[in-house]
Amino acid sequence: MSNNRVSRRQFLGYTLTGVGGFMAAGMLMPMVRFAVDPVLQQKGTGDFVLTDQRVEDITEEPVRVDFTFEQTDAWYVSEVTNSAWVYREGDILIALSPVCKHLGCTVNWAGDPEQPTQFYCPCHAGRYEKNGLNVPGTPPLGPLDQYAVEEQDGFVAIGAVGPNTLV
């Protein structure tokens, strides 16, 4: 038998230290993960999302192409559906963002019967030329953004969105 007995005072000290450490770890873990998680995330830039729109069906008339992808916000993963207005100029595919540069409504191709060759924003009658250039005298102050776009196995694939390079 050992004579190393734990006193009541020592036992209480060990117990409180253990419980305190456990509680501190419980509080610190989410904070550490919150701080470190963005660093460990893989960036999706340069990735293309495959759509079900056949390239052979794309004409010079813009068509709306919807695409869905997974978006990770910290540790919450959700499915997001976006759309692009896609048309061709010769062999080149062009994809424009439908988000109005005034206050963010969704623009439609030929949405105004009096302007059948322009994009139209129904919120405040904003208008854009086919290449996304905002029409002077209408509310938007900048051109529509442009998506990277490419063909993958005969289908349209949409990439990252950026400034309009056509205007």
Ligand code: FES
């Ligand atoms: S939001 Fe498009 S014109 Fe105002």
